[in-house]
Amino acid sequence: MKIITVDQVSKRYRISRLGAKSIREELARAGHRLFARSASREKEDFYALRDVSFEVERGETVGFIGPNGSGKSTILKLLARIIYPTLGKITVRGSVASLIEVGAGFHPELTGRENIFLYGSIMGMKRSEVRAKFDRIVDFAELERFIDTPVKRYSSGMYVRLGFAVAAHINPHVLLIDEVLAVGDASFQSKCQQRIEELRHNGMTIAFVSHDMSAVERLCSRVFFLHKGIIQAEGEPHQVISNYFSSLFFKHDVDEQRHRVAVHNENDREAEILGVRFLDRVGAKVDAIATGQPMIAQIEFQVSRSIEDPVFELFFYSIDDRLHCHYTTALTGDRIQLLQGRGIVEIEVDELGLAPGTFRIGALLQRRGEDMPCDWKPRQYLLKVLPGKKVRGMFYSPHRWRLLPPSETPKQQEEQNCL
Amino acid sequence: MSLRLVKKTEQLAEELALPGPEPALEKTIEWNDSLFAHARELLRHRELLWLITQREIKVRYKQSMFGALWAVLQPFSLMVVFTVFFSWFARMQSDGIPYPLFSYAALLPWTFFSTSLTFAIPSLINNSHIITKIYFPREIVPLASILAAFLDFVIASGIFVLMLVFYRVTLTWNILYVLPLATIQIAYTVGICLLLSAFTVLYRDVRHMLPLLIQIWMFVTPILYPVSVVPARWRVWYLALNPMAVIIDGYRRAVVQGLPPQLPYLALAALVSGLVVWMGYIYFKHLERDFADII
Numbered sequence A: 001m002k003i004i005t006v007d008q009v010s011k012r013y014r015i016s017r018l019g020a021k022s023i024r025e026e027l028a029r030a031g032h033r034l035f036a037r038s039a040s041r042e043k044e045d046f047y048a049l050r051d052v053s054f055e056v057e058r059g060e061t062v063g064f065i066g067p068n069g070s071g072k073s074t075i076l077k078l079l080a081r082i083i084y085p086t087l088g089k090i091t092v093r094g095s096v097a098s099l100i101e102v103g104a105g106f107h108p109e110l111t112g113r114e115n116i117f118l119y120g121s122i123m124g125m126k127r128s129e130v131r132a133k134f135d136r137i138v139d140f141a142e143l144e145r146f147i148d149t150p151v152k153r154y155s156s157g158m159y160v161r162l163g164f165a166v167a168a169h170i171n172p173h174v175l176l177i178d179e180v181l182a183v184g185d186a187s188f189q190s191k192c193q194q195r196i197e198e199l200r201h202n203g204m205t206i207a208f209v210s211h212d213m214s215a216v217e218r219l220c221s222r223v224f225f226l227h228k229g230i231i232q233a234e235g236e237p238h239q240v241i242s243n244y245f246s247s248l249f250f251k252h253d254v255d256e257q258r259h260r261v262a263v264h265n266e267n268d269r270e271a272e273i274l275g276v277r278f279l280d281r282v283g284a285k286v287d288a289i290a291t292g293q294p295m296i297a298q299i300e301f302q303v304s305r306s307i308e309d310p311v312f313e314l315f316f317y318s319i320d321d322r323l324h325c326h327y328t329t330a331l332t333g334d335r336i337q338l339l340q341g342r343g344i345v346e347i348e349v350d351e352l353g354l355a356p357g358t359f360r361i362g363a364l365l366q367r368r369g370e371d372m373p374c375d376w377k378p379r380q381y382l383l384k385v386l387p388g389k390k391v392r393g394m395f396y397s398p399h400r401w402r403l404l405p406p407s408e409t410p411k412q413q414e415e416q417n418c419l
Numbered sequence B: 001m002s003l004r005l006v007k008k009t010e011q012l013a014e015e016l017a018l019p020g021p022e023p024a025l026e027k028t029i030e031w032n033d034s035l036f037a038h039a040r041e042l043l044r045h046r047e048l049l050w051l052i053t054q055r056e057i058k059v060r061y062k063q064s065m066f067g068a069l070w071a072v073l074q075p076f077s078l079m080v081v082f083t084v085f086f087s088w089f090a091r092m093q094s095d096g097i098p099y100p101l102f103s104y105a106a107l108l109p110w111t112f113f114s115t116s117l118t119f120a121i122p123s124l125i126n127n128s129h130i131i132t133k134i135y136f137p138r139e140i141v142p143l144a145s146i147l148a149a150f151l152d153f154v155i156a157s158g159i160f161v162l163m164l165v166f167y168r169v170t171l172t173w174n175i176l177y178v179l180p181l182a183t184i185q186i187a188y189t190v191g192i193c194l195l196l197s198a199f200t201v202l203y204r205d206v207r208h209m210l211p212l213l214i215q216i217w218m219f220v221t222p223i224l225y226p227v228s229v230v231p232a233r234w235r236v237w238y239l240a241l242n243p244m245a246v247i248i249d250g251y252r253r254a255v256v257q258g259l260p261p262q263l264p265y266l267a268l269a270a271l272v273s274g275l276v277v278w279m280g281y282i283y284f285k286h287l288e289r290d291f292a293d294i295i
């Protein structure tokens, strides 16, 4: 059953209409407009969303990602009926609770307790219903001591705690969460994510905006990638997120690369990395490899002058930009010499140790002992690691278990066990 | 182990208390629905209206020394000042009624009106932090200000009852006119506040104009003086154009003088009030959809 239907929705803002005006300004503008041609009005228009359509099934958790100002909050505000679409139609069948940016709509002068009742009432709950859930809300927010303090004296983290606790306990049909969890501390963030999982499993529909891609990937069943008010991609979280990252970092990396190359100009592009690809056991090119499976990575390069004793390096960055793994021939490879022309180096890993997730791959080629690389592709390539060998924790490493036979067990220890 | 798990899930389900597998999801109302639908939506939120009114009162009197006493103090102190300056010094006539009684009978409903305007008109702007974060029928915000002012009015009426006893006013059945008078006044106040509070979101000028507007309005309403001082040839326009004049005069006649209000003018005032509240609501609902964008 479709709980949310968004049909060809656009949201337009007039640049000159930003905020309230005084009547005098308005008259001046009206006078100005009399003489200006209508084309200038078009120029004033700005579309925060342009012809957006999608549907959400009951019980789905959808994520919205995209750069700043791409319209994510605008979508949630439209769903929450806080703002109204310029064009198109939005239908939400059921009650909506929203946690839009920091501050759920609390009144600063009132205490936490009063605000909980106020918020519940805004959500259409009876006083008695709120009272029944009150303790659980306070408990979840861990704000027992401050519940009778006016919320204007709360820290921003406390504010968010209260907001999330209320929104997550009043059982709306649709819960909208915009970027708020980032303010809470680590323990509260994980608590919130756990709560979201619980709500998901119990069939609540959730729309989630965040810049924390690992949270989006973990929590959402479907992700929308917005750019300049248009849905660029929609679908399975991993795919959409890599799509987003390649669009986001491509520009960034090209800049970085140009900078590096410029610095290294006297070398006159003596070498270039052309690409990195991944192969499976039988040598077929793949985008995804499961944890614990063999991996072959190939770096293709071109050398314009022969290079004596080069070093190749391969970097694996997680989507939150942490370096998870690094291979270098400086450590393990033998001394080689590159002749002019194209070539490929290959690295073979028997059992891939990375945990499931998406990784961005960097590759580097330099002379041994030199600081400046001949070429450096910071995070250009992508590899998805699928769930394979079961990993809990950060990584998998090849291993064997063995139960020692009694003959190998020391006598002394046996005695201790008996005691 | 598994037993505990079962219990936990059960407890969870109870804790969540989500609607059943196929819940009756009500479709929320649209912005362009009829006024009737909006009014019904408002009625559904009456508990919220009450809560926001409480909040308004609490916030207004928080950190103030006299608290709710201000509700009485405002009309009462004005009454004292008016009596000293207009009755003793300026010898203002008052249709033979003791001047304190004469002026308080008018100041009481007038304070209700002016307090409503003062608080309701900027109320949307003052509550922008909730308006941009959460949905509810926005008219609740100005209505709560009016309701809070109405409670002040009720409290301040207590003094008036004491004054009636003190001056040995004999009440007649005409006092029952107070009910239609109050109804018309509330409708008129609500209409004006809806119109102007929405307008204030668009143009902040209203906020600066408001004190001046209220002051002028007070002087064109028979509070300091009786209607009889208005020259006869202007009196028709005086009463026809300003419903507040008819209403204030009506209270005085019905309670203090034991006379019915001037009924033809009252009928006109009722008509105007009805029109104002109807148009005000339409205008408000029309602008409401843009509030969060421009506030």
Ligand SMILES: Nc1ncnc2c1ncn2[C@@H]1O[C@H](COP(=O)(O)OP(=O)(O)OP(=O)(O)O)[C@@H](O)[C@H]1O
Pocket: A013, A014, A018, A019, A048, A066, A067, A068, A069, A070, A071, A072, A073, A074, A075, A179, B292, B293, B294
């Ligand atoms: N009331 C408004 N008036 C004019 N423009 C607005 C208004 N609200 C939002 N915008 C514009 O709409 C665009 C989309 O804003 P939105 O808040 O949806 O971005 P976002 O995707 O949530 O960004 P972020 O990641 O920074 O939260 C922005 O360019 C913003 O300037």
Ligand SMILES: [Mg+2]
Pocket: A072, A073, A074, A178, A179
């Ligand atoms: Mg945002």
